[in-house]
Amino acid sequence: MTKSPFLESVRQEIRTMRYSIKTEKSYLWWIKGFILFNDKKHPNDMGNHEIERFLNHLAINRQVSSATQNQALCAIIFMYKNVIQREIKNLKYGFTKRDRAIPTVLTHEEAMQIIGNLKDKYWLIASLLYGCGLRINEALKLRVKDLNLADNTLFVFRGKGRKDRYTLLPKSLNESIKNQIEKAKLIHHKDTCEGYGLTSLPPSLIRKYGHAAKDFSWQYLFPSSIRCEHPHDGYICRHHIHETAFRKQLRQAVLKTGIAKRVKAHTFRHTFATQLLLNGTDIRTVQELLGHSDLRTTELYTHVIGSRFSHTISPFDRKVI
Structure with a gap:
């Protein structure tokens, strides 16, 4: 073509x-x-x-x-x-204002119920979304080197806005993470034996890191089932699994629960934030864990949990004296 x-x-x-x-x-x-x-x-x-x-x-x-x-x-x-190289001015239609919607969140029980209907790597991905407050692309882009099981922290490289951050890593996921690392290691060993083994890196970084990109520590935690050609630099590498694969599995898991909410991968991140606030975590800490630049973005979750109305009683619930 x-x-x-x-x-x-x-x-x-x-x-x-x-x-x-x-x-x-x-x-x-x-x-x-x-x-x-x-x-x-x-x-x-x-x-x-x-x-x-x-x-x-x-x-x-x-x-x-x-x-x-x-x-x-x-x-x-x-x-x-x-x-x-021409400026566009005086358009009749500018950028439209997005509706500021309050996000859908799950209860802890609902989140665990949905996660329980997932299997293998998809179970672990959903667990990381909820347990660490990750975006779906952040979870899929995790490399082996980003996981610190010793002190239960997780490094998010170039999250939204190209910002790095650390977040929590649940201790209860250690065994599952170790199993997934072993699966990734087997795939990487097969690649190297066949003369490949390079991971997918951001554009032009292959020139900087060279064969270091074959080190297992650089490999994705959730590697794709096939090798591909790097879209920028042209070398044969192994990327991470595509988010559509997770979406399909999540949809089936939600349907099995019968939960009448619109659940997406991002819903687990919203639920992570609200659960932290409900359990008394300081809002500044939540902001840091989520990687929000503006505290007002994090404050949206206080509306979700209804903290502004915590001492207000509905007139319907008032007893008639």
Whole structure:
């Protein structure tokens, strides 16, 4: 398939600015969609009118969420600013304000019930999400070197906002983690015997670390079942399992419980935060464990547990004297 020279120039600019692979795929998808929607006109020959038509189409015909519409606009603005080198001004439609929703949380019993319906590595992934307050991509990107079973801490490398942090590692998971490490070691041993063994690293780091990337400590805790070509640097490596695999297993586990809540991987992180607050953990500590830059983000969980209304009695519960 012939690659579009223009889209390849966008890709190069995204990689030069060190955006993630996920962002790269998303931006290219939206930019391609924008071009196709406007009858394959070159973006250099388009402007505000075409951008507004596309956003209007997304909002009215596609009925996308405000977050999705913002993502599309981000991609288009990036393209014009960094590739075409033209500022887009005075758009009729700007970035839409996202609804600030109170997150869905589980009780401890509900969380453990769902986790109990998962097996093997999926059970361990869900346990780490709940027990450590991780995002799903943070759990899947864990490398063997990030786990400290001696003092029960876990290192999160380049979490959201490219921030590093430490968080809790439940002692009760030590045995399961050791078993998973042994499984990862067997896969890595097979790779090295077959002349491979390199792990997937962020772009260009293979030049810095070289064959150190074959060390077992750098391998993912949850390695993929197949080897692949690195999307940036082209070497054969082993990545971590894809989050869609976990999503499928989680969906089945939730259905088995009959719990009438919309449960996603991120729900375990929300539940981790609320359980800490319910058990008296200081909100600043919760903020640090979650890796929030702004305390107001963490304070949202106080609304979830209803601490503002803890001494308020519903009129329905008042006794008639």
